Amino acid sequence: MQKIEKISCNMCGRELKMENGILKEDAFEAKKQWxxxxxxxxxxxxxxxxxxxxxxxxxxxxxxxxxxxxxxL
Ligand SMILES: [Zn+2]
Known part of the structure; x- marks a missing residue:
């Protein structure tokens, strides 16, 4: 998993749980190249x-x- 500073939910703005740059909470990620x-x-x-x-x-x-x-998996 890549190291990231912080991630927030785009809909509610809540910061997702992170520990030492690792995401400790699962989240939905969407990416679209139009x-x-x-x-x-x-x-x-x-x-x-x-x-x-x-x-x-x-x-x-x-x-x-x-x-x-x-x-x-
Ligand atoms: Zn949210």
């Missing part, structure tokens, strides 16, 4: 959501996220 057919061509957008905000966001989905149990 392409030619968008209005954001060549821009990379990224954000982090804490687990609570992730749940709040996905509750509003008309179709829930695809959930697959991972048995081998």
């Amino acid at each position: 392409g030619y057919f968008s209005k954001k061509d060549a821009f990379l957008h990224s954000f982090v959501l804490c687990e609570d905000c992730y749940d709040r966001l996905t509750e509003r989905f008309q179709i829930p996220p695809v959930i697959t149990e991972v048995t081998e």
Whole structure:
């Protein structure tokens, strides 16, 4: 895992738990490099959501996220 100073949830602004540069709390990370057919061509957008905000966001989905149990890591 890469060493980072601090990470905050983009939705609620809360700082995620860190110890010695290691993230001690799981969070949702999104990254999107927009392409030619968008209005954001060549821009990379990224954000982090804490687990609570992730749940709040996905509750509003008309179709829930695809959930697959991972048995081998
Ligand atoms: Zn949050």
